[in-house]
Amino acid sequence: MEFEGSEPAMGVAMRTPDWSQLDDNLRAAWRFLAFECTEEPVQEGPPLLPPREVGLTVVLDLDETLSHCRLEQLEKKPDFCVQFEESKATGYVYVRPFAQLFLQVAARLFEVVVFTASSQGYADQVLDQLDPDRRCISARLYRQHCVERGGAFLKDLRRLGRPMERVVLVDNSPVSLALCLDNGIVVSSWTAENRVDRELLELLLLLQQCVQQASVAQFLVERYGLRYMVDMLRQQPELIGAEFG
Numbered sequence: 001m002e003f004e005g006s007e008p009a010m011g012v013a014m015r016t017p018d019w020s021q022l023d024d025n026l027r028a029a030w031r032f033l034a035f036e037c038t039e040e041p042v043q044e045g046p047p048l049l050p051p052r053e054v055g056l057t058v059v060l061d062l063d064e065t066l067s068h069c070r071l072e073q074l075e076k077k078p079d080f081c082v083q084f085e086e087s088k089a090t091g092y093v094y095v096r097p098f099a100q101l102f103l104q105v106a107a108r109l110f111e112v113v114v115f116t117a118s119s120q121g122y123a124d125q126v127l128d129q130l131d132p133d134r135r136c137i138s139a140r141l142y143r144q145h146c147v148e149r150g151g152a153f154l155k156d157l158r159r160l161g162r163p164m165e166r167v168v169l170v171d172n173s174p175v176s177l178a179l180c181l182d183n184g185i186v187v188s189s190w191t192a193e194n195r196v197d198r199e200l201l202e203l204l205l206l207l208q209q210c211v212q213q214a215s216v217a218q219f220l221v222e223r224y225g226l227r228y229m230v231d232m233l234r235q236q237p238e239l240i241g242a243e244f245g
């Protein structure tokens with residue numbers, strides 16, 4: 001097993017977080033994952049995706065993974081705007097560096113699905129801009145496809161209708177991955193203030209390694225793996241300032 005300190009063959013996407021530097025949201029997310037969330041049986045129902053033979057299904061989160069939406073504009077012009085149906089507010093959307101290149105390359109190598117906990121009305125406006133010809137993202141899943149637990153929206157890959165050895169979920173929030181720890185890749189949360197960011201390029205390299213594996217889950221478990229980080233927190237709750245047994 002190769003954990004911390006090993007050759008960073010997988011790039012920054014799978015680094016162990018700097019626990020002392022987590023913001024409050026991420027700290028709460030990791031606490032939820034390590035101490036409050038228990039894995040559970042998959043919900044009954046038809047698969048979320050139509051049948052398809054694929055080498056690897058890459059499921060991508062949207063907000064703070066591919067783009068960032070703010071209610072106030074920064075000095076830098078947004079890439080585009082969206083309208084929120086209920087509040088009638090305007091959202092200023094900034095696209096993560098390399099996001100469109102990432103989608104174009106990834107779509108040639110993998111089945112690319114976007115799975116967001118956001119509303120469909122908002123997400124479709126963003127995705128119509130990110131993938132205007134609908135050539136890159138083969139399916140879109142929204143909040144209504146998530147599993148809600150304690151106010152958190154979890155993304156259960158087991159409901160997709162894909163073999164679990166051939167599917168990976170990329171998300172900036174560890175909470176989203178609670179029901180599929182072995183298939184998750186946590187990326188850093190990107191916001192528009194961060195102009196220099198290469199995480200999506202690193203992610204492409206990691207995914208290219210994943211597609212070559214007989215079992216992606218096994219590969220991710222053995223290299224860092226989300227489960228490793230959760231186990232680390234359960235053994236050392238003081239790492240995130242949690243006083244649990």
Ligand SMILES: [Mg+2]
Pocket residue numbers: 061062063064065171172173
């Ligand atoms: Mg997100």
